[in-house]
Amino acid sequence: MYFPNTTWTWAFTIVTLVQTLVTLGLECYIFANFQIQEKANDSPSSRTIPTFLALYSFGFLYELVLVYDALRMKNTIQIIGLCLCNVGLLIYGAVQVEQIQNAVSILSDNTKISPLVWAESEPFLIIIPCIVGLGSILMTLVAWKLYDEFAWTIYKHISADLRMKRRYLTYQIFIALLKFDFFFFLGFTVQFLTVVSSDKHDAEFYLTIIAVPVTILVLACGAWFVRRESTFGMIVIILLFFAAMAYFCFKLYRMYDPITSPFYLPARPSMTFFAIITLVLIVITIVNACMCANNFNCGLKPHINKKKGPAEEKTTELSSNVAGQVPSRMMID
Template identity: 25%
Template sequence: MAKLPKPVRKIIPNGTVPRAYIAAVILLALSFIIAESYIMWLLREGYWTAKNNQWQVEGVQNSVQTSMTAYQVYNAIYILSQVYMVILCLEAVATENFIQIFASVGFYFVCLVYAVARYIAFYLYPTLTANIFLRDENMHHMQLSVIGTYVAAIVFLAILSWKLKTEVGWSVYKKFGADNLLHRSYKWYQILMLLLKLDIFFVVSYLIQMSILVLKVDNPETWIQMTVFIPFSIGTLAASFYSLRMENRSIMRTVMVCYTLSVGYFIFKIYRVCRAEILNKPGDPYQDSRPYFMITIVATMLLVIASAIVSLFCIRNFDNGLKEAIEYEKMKRDHHRAYNTNVNHSDESVGLMQNAELRGALDRFSLE
């Protein structure tokens, strides 16, 4: 099998399964981006047609315009999410992170839930705005096609991910040898890293939805959101990455407290979104965005809870040599890349261990 060009091999290693996995992820992402872009166009066309021909009441026009804005915001977020997922999958294959490889399956499951919720809102229990599209066959067919493609994508990527895991598993063994403690620690490390990367996307998605669809300048909640929640989220995520890489127990424990406080905040938001005094009433700020917003809130809250639980396992694995093992592996790869030698066959490993803290780890981590 012909080798890929060297710059490409840094991202996509040789092998049928890795190439098939990356090709599938990219093709699926492009397909969904095109489909969602077309749905966005149908939304815009339906809005202008109905506005010019039917709506004469100003209140109705404002309500439908608010709903259309919500639909288009969610379409735009979804398109950006496809790009983010491709980046995660490319990184997973390039770094041989078998935990992150399975992220595509879970991601498309969440997207399937979103697509089903959208279909229900449009065709089973249509709102005022969704009534515009009840007789739009193009919109109907596109939404059914998206749902069907999601189901096929989940099955196909699950099979490819499992096969790719088998190949990557041997590479992980070569990194850390037969040390079961290191393997277990590295597994929890990878899980938490993946959860934090997903936290970034869902928290940013939540903030976009809140900022564009809900918050108003004259609303005190807007300023609480801007001055408290946004800095709190950024600081917590940054501290999570730092404490995990540096194996800092005190910061990680503080982060776990922040996660716990965040769960309380999201429970409060669920109450605020679903409270009876605004539900389906005139001026409802969550009109036609409630199902999708609730999916985002629940998904973000579950990720935060999972991050807190996995952080506890990571704390228990601190100071067992994983940090030194990762640093040694990175130094070894950088060295072999610089001198264009094979990372698995070289007699220059001792030269990599100039740092006194890492020198004692050579016998434990190196297989050469």
């Protein structure tokens, strides 16, 4: 599918691009200032700040990739998910302020960094959530227009069968959830590996590293199985999601268990945020995966695997402009 060349698609792209560039610029300044003034140190607190800043920056870059993907595929569900994800980045940005303040305070008390670092960084750390908040508002407004704009495309692609539209909507939700599952799982794992796990020879450390490619494989297989309507494959994926849910529940328990909680203290607020969001996403993904499996062999597969050429896409877009906006109920009825 080609990238739709419309006013609202470019507006959505520009909003997310400007937000990403400004935020990355501020994050780079904070990171450089910290690195310049920090003395040689390998404590968890010293690893906390670079990890948070790098993860936050990756979040915006990954979001930018998902924006292109959502607009290219005209996936309105993913666009709505991106607006919610941006709100999540806003919350994480607010959490980041306290986390970095605590880390700088600990390092300052141990004379490992100048106390001026916090005073120099605080204004920029406060500005970042404000920028993301403004970006979230603008993204939501443009997403509303895109929802109406893409409704006609879905109508042309699926036809007027309301039951088929619901099945296609369920499929779109599942695909979007897999992409967001990846980011939040990766974010939690990175924080554990860099901040919490100090023993590089610990079995849990190696198991966590192995879990990263395994997770990518599971998510990719989930997308493949739902497109091929493989019931057995979906059952395996659902069982693996239950295992992932048990893993995050276990991690949450360890984060607040009196015996193991000290190891998690430098990153506990942000790791708790990522763990809870991931758990919620896993539960929703499991429910949606069951709904997708229930829709197998009901005629959706040809619509999902049908590829349209650029000429057909342009024809659809011209038809949309001629026909005008389709009521927003078209997508969810």
